[in-house]
Amino acid sequence: MDEFIGAWVARHSATRDQLLPLLHAIQKEAGYIDDAWVPSVAKALNLSRADVHGVITFYHDYRRAPAGRHVVKLCRAESCQARGGAAIEAAVVRRLGVPLGQTRADGQVSLEPVYCLxxxxxxxxxxxxGRPVARIDNAVLDRIAAEIAA
Ligand code: FES
Structure with a gap:
């Protein structure tokens, strides 16, 4: 990843305002941002490791591990909660076999929270x-589970 970071910074600039674009580029390239790459990012942009780590952990869309083959982002915000979201969350977790915020052991699916779509x-x-799915109930969940299993 050092080579990728060096080439990216050479095409852009080695300034601290490039941190988010560089992290996006790394995630696009590798699918996630490994903790082991933090020192290289910090050095390239003249930031502390804590600065870089803080940004990566603040923004939920930065992945610190590879995602599953499928990614389900379940809305946990107020309106969905008021429309039965807690029961659906329990059903999704049970049906997909993975806790919220984790990737199933077989790597087939990651289940992540999102806050309003x-x-x-x-x-x-x-x-x-990446495709919106609305009015999730048991029938819709059956279709999601079948899609994940395919
Ligand atoms: S609260 Fe779920 S889409 Fe807005």
Whole structure:
């Protein structure tokens, strides 16, 4: 990853305002940002390791480990909660066999929280591999589970 970081900084600039774009580029390239790459990022942008680590851990969209083959992002915000989100969350966790915030041991699916998808009136909602899925109930969950298993 050192080579990628060096080449990226050479094409852009080695200034602290480049931290977010560089982290996005690393995640796009590798699929996640390994903790072992933090010192190289910090050195390239003249930041402390704590600065870089703090940004990576603050933003939920930065991954610190590879995602599963499928990614389900379940909305946990207020409107979806008010529309039965807690029961759906329990059903999704049970059905997909993975706790929220984790990747299943077989690597088939990651289940992640997200906080509002802008579809509040038709919740509870999720993103399945980037595609919005609304009004999640047991029938919709059956379709999601089948898609994940395929
Ligand atoms: S609260 Fe779930 S989409 Fe807005």
């Amino acid at each position: 802008g579809l509040c009136a038709i919740g509870p909602n999720a993103l399945v591999d």
